[in-house]
Amino acid sequence: MTITQTQSRSLLGLKDLSQNEIQSILDRAAFWEQHANKTHNLLNGKFVANMFFENSTRTRTSFEVAEKRLGAEVINFSAAASSVEKGESIYDTVRTLESMGIDAGIIRLKPIGLLAEMAPKIKVPLINAGDGNNEHPTQALLDLYTMQKHFGTLKGLNVAIIGDILHSRVARSNLYALRQFGANVMFCAPDDMQAKDLDVQYVSMEKAIKADVVMMLRVQLERHSSGILKSADTYRESYGLTVARASQMANHAIIMHPAPVNRDVEIDSELVEAANSKIFPQMANGVPIRMAVIERALV
Ligand code: CP
Numbered sequence: 001m002t003i004t005q006t007q008s009r010s011l012l013g014l015k016d017l018s019q020n021e022i023q024s025i026l027d028r029a030a031f032w033e034q035h036a037n038k039t040h041n042l043l044n045g046k047f048v049a050n051m052f053f054e055n056s057t058r059t060r061t062s063f064e065v066a067e068k069r070l071g072a073e074v075i076n077f078s079a080a081a082s083s084v085e086k087g088e089s090i091y092d093t094v095r096t097l098e099s100m101g102i103d104a105g106i107i108r109l110k111p112i113g114l115l116a117e118m119a120p121k122i123k124v125p126l127i128n129a130g131d132g133n134n135e136h137p138t139q140a141l142l143d144l145y146t147m148q149k150h151f152g153t154l155k156g157l158n159v160a161i162i163g164d165i166l167h168s169r170v171a172r173s174n175l176y177a178l179r180q181f182g183a184n185v186m187f188c189a190p191d192d193m194q195a196k197d198l199d200v201q202y203v204s205m206e207k208a209i210k211a212d213v214v215m216m217l218r219v220q221l222e223r224h225s226s227g228i229l230k231s232a233d234t235y236r237e238s239y240g241l242t243v244a245r246a247s248q249m250a251n252h253a254i255i256m257h258p259a260p261v262n263r264d265v266e267i268d269s270e271l272v273e274a275a276n277s278k279i280f281p282q283m284a285n286g287v288p289i290r291m292a293v294i295e296r297a298l299v
Pocket of ligand 1: 055056057058059060130139258259
């Protein structure tokens with residue numbers, strides 16, 4: 001594979017993906033959703049490495065399920081049990097697995113910018129499973145898939161993304177992709193959790209909860225440099241989706257959250273599995289989306 005072919009098969013982010021490219025992934029995911037409970041032999045003999053340099057439950061596991069559903073050989077690289085602990089760099093680790101003959105790598109890492117810098121030097125497709133607060137493309141793809149499945153179209157949909165925008169790669173990837181489809185994205189966040197670099201309108205909680213999609217974000221304490229979050233109770237009172245606020249949502253509206261969820265901080269526990277919550281369906285949709293993304297990388 002040439003570097004150009006590798007780059008077009010990689011998925012580093014959604015910022016530069018067209019509506020057509022995104023829609024073709026969503027369409028293929030719809031196919032795989034119909035066939036997700038069977039194992040296929042499409043990737044027989046192909047090795048896919050899951051390289052997670054930051055913790056994950058949903059993304060890592062659903063990539064592994066997707067790879068196995070497609071018949072790939074799966075290598076689960078754990079940074080905590082590797083030579084990273086002896087000081088080996090992320091780049092050298094990826095080059096090491098590449099030199100052993102992996103066909104594609106799924107990668108999650110903390111440093112912002114490292115993936116974009118590293119990708120042109122790697123000869124196998126890389127799929128971004130979350131890099132710092134930059135992008136989380138497969139999360140946004142499964143979010144779009146969930147919304148499109150529910151509403152039929154994304155065009156004109158009012159999507160409110162509420163919470164710790166500043167530290168959220170999910171907010172960025174959703175913004176880039178939703179705008180391609182003509183959705184109206186609005187943000188709602190306390191001043192010290194706003195991303196000033198993004199050209200998006202910030203609205204009040206009262207307005208945000210009137211959107212068609214109310215997408216709550218986790219307060220990402222692990223990325224806070226100082227004590228931005230003064231008190232979980234105060235945050236919930238001002239920016240949490242409480243039962244009282246949820247009762248003011250439109251009848252047709254849905255609740256989303258990429259999870260993991262801080263129950264009773266950004267969302268009341270009773271709402272996580274409410275009838276209008278898509279939180280667990282989002283997780284289920286992660287498997288066919290990741291099947292489509294891996295197929296795009298390797299077939
Ligand atoms: N939504 C998400 O990325 O979850 P994990 O951190 O568990 O992968």
